Amino acid sequence: MEAVIRKGGIIELPSSILSEMGLGEGERVALSIKDGEILVKPVKSITEQLTDSIKLDDQELIEEIIESEDYL
Numbered sequence: 001m002e003a004v005i006r007k008g009g010i011i012e013l014p015s016s017i018l019s020e021m022g023l024g025e026g027e028r029v030a031l032s033i034k035d036g037e038i039l040v041k042p043v044k045s046i047t048e049q050l051t052d053s054i055k056l057d058d059q060e061l062i063e064e065i066i067e068s069e070d071y072l
Contacts, residue, residue: 001014001016001017013040021040021042022042023042027042027043028042028043029041029042029043030042030043
């Protein structure tokens with residue numbers, strides 16, 4: 001798939017690519033270069049980053065959290 005670089009260095013990504021990546025207008029992406037290629041990755045919010053980094057395997061603890069008044 002191809003895209004055109006417009007005035008000011010703007011690259012418009014095809015909607016099919018945006019949809020596949022779960023991106024929409026106004027969302028942030030991180031750009032990097034690897035082996036001469038431009039990589040585009042969605043930037044996760046701090047909430048998403050923390051959620052991804054916390055894993056609860058203790059089923060009893062999960063149930064306690066859900067049932068606690070603090071959770072509501």
